[in-house]
Amino acid sequence: xxxxxxxxxxxxxxxxxxxxxxxxxxxxxxxxxxxxxxxxxxxxxxxxxxxxxxxxxxxxxxxxxxxxxxxxxxxxxxxxxxxxxxxxxxxxxxxxxxxxxxxxxxxxxxxxxxxxxxxxxxxxxxxxxxxxxxxxxxxxxxxxxxxxxxxxxx
Amino acid sequence: xxxxxxxxxxxxxxxxxxxxxxxxxxxxxxxxxxxxxxxxxxxxxxxxxxxxxxxxxxxxxxxxxxxxxxxxxxxxxxxxxxxxxxxxxxxxxxxxxxxxxxxxxxxxxx
Numbered sequence: 002x003x004x005x006x007x008x009x010x011x012x013x014x015x016x017x018x019x020x021x022x023x024x025x026x027x028x029x030x031x032x033x034x035x036x037x038x039x040x041x042x043x044x045x046x047x048x049x050x051x052x053x054x055x056x057x058x059x060x061x062x063x064x065x066x067x068x069x070x071x072x073x074x075x076x077x078x079x080x081x082x083x084x085x086x087x088x089x090x091x092x093x094x095x096x097x098x099x100x101x102x103x104x105x106x107x108x109x110x111x112x113x114x115x116x117x118x119x120x121x122x123x124x125x126x127x128x129x130x131x132x133x134x135x136x137x138x139x140x141x142x143x144x145x146x147x148x149x150x151x152x153x154x155x
Numbered sequence: 156x157x158x159x160x161x162x163x164x165x166x167x168x169x170x171x172x173x174x175x176x177x178x179x180x181x182x183x184x185x186x187x188x189x190x191x192x193x194x195x196x197x198x199x200x201x202x203x204x205x206x207x208x209x210x211x212x213x214x215x216x217x218x219x220x221x222x223x224x225x226x227x228x229x230x231x232x233x234x235x236x237x238x239x240x241x242x243x244x245x246x247x248x249x250x251x252x253x254x255x256x257x258x259x260x261x262x263x264x265x
Contacts, residue, residue: 018248031253035242036235101235105228112224119217128204131197131218138190138225142232145186149239 037099039150046089047147051140053082058133061124068123079117086110105143112139165195172230179237186236190229194222 057078071079086109093103116132124132168191173180176187198219205215257263 031249032246033242033249035238101231101238105231108224108228108231112221115217115220115224119214119221122211122214122217125209128210128218131200132221134193134197135221135225138194139228142190142225142228146232146235149236152239152243 034098036101037096037150039147039152040092040096040099042092043089043102044144044147046085046092047140047143050082050085050089051137051144053078053085054136054140055133058129058136061120062126062129065126065128066120066124068121071117071121075120079113082113083110086113102143102146105139105146109139109143112136161195161199164198165192168195168226172233176230176233176237179233179240182240183233183236187229187233191226194226194229197222 086106090103090106090110093099093106096102112135116136119132169188172187172191176183201210201215201218201222204210205212210218
């Protein structure tokens with residue numbers, strides 16, 4: 002009598018994964034998206050925003066900024082920054098699966114409010130660097146993700 | 156003199172980030188490390204300025220708030236990059252399954 006050799010069982014997790022993929026494929030689902038598509042408007046908008054912030058910080062860095070109320074030029078800068086960010090947030094909210102970018106833009110908006118308080122409290126020349134680095138990290142993060150959403154597109 | 160040591164601060168920041176980003180860590184490690192290094196150095200600078208009396212406690216608080224918000228955006232970007240990596244892996248697997256089905260059936264069902 003021949004004793005059949007028990008076949009090696011397929012790992013349950015692997016089987017579940019294959020079943021899921023097989024089902025998705027049969028349902029006509031040949032690709033999925035977990036996050037929004039690339040948006041040129043967000044890309045260009047954040048790039049321009051970073052430039053305007055850098056122009057402002059470079060101006061402050063020349064002589065530092067003593068504590069005191071905002072000048073007319075400073076009020077104009079923060080008002081424009083607020084409008085630009087609001088426009089980017091509205092645009093981001095109109096795109097589906099874009100929650101992460103929306104959250105990052107909210108953090109950047111809060112960063113600009115914080116910068117406004119810092120300007121009023123006074124900034125020395127050497128204290129500009131951590132401000133610049135933080136804002137570049139914030140805007141850079143938004144841009145990095147947006148460019149990655151191109152997914153290899155040319 | 157600052158009471159914070161960068162040698163102990165930086166590894167702790169990375170370890171804290173690595174926890175929630177465990178699955179995506181290989182994809183995002185270099186980016187997070189690079190950004191957190193700069194943020195860590197900024198935090199040290201702020202603390203030094205405060206200790207030297209060149210920054211008030213309120214100014215230091217505002218500066219640190221900027222660094223915290225920057226850290227949040229770096230981690231959010233890392234999360235997003237992780238999603239893109241998972242998406243690419245799933246779509247590659249779907250493409251393989253699709254080819255296997257169509258080859259087995261000898262016509263493009265999918």
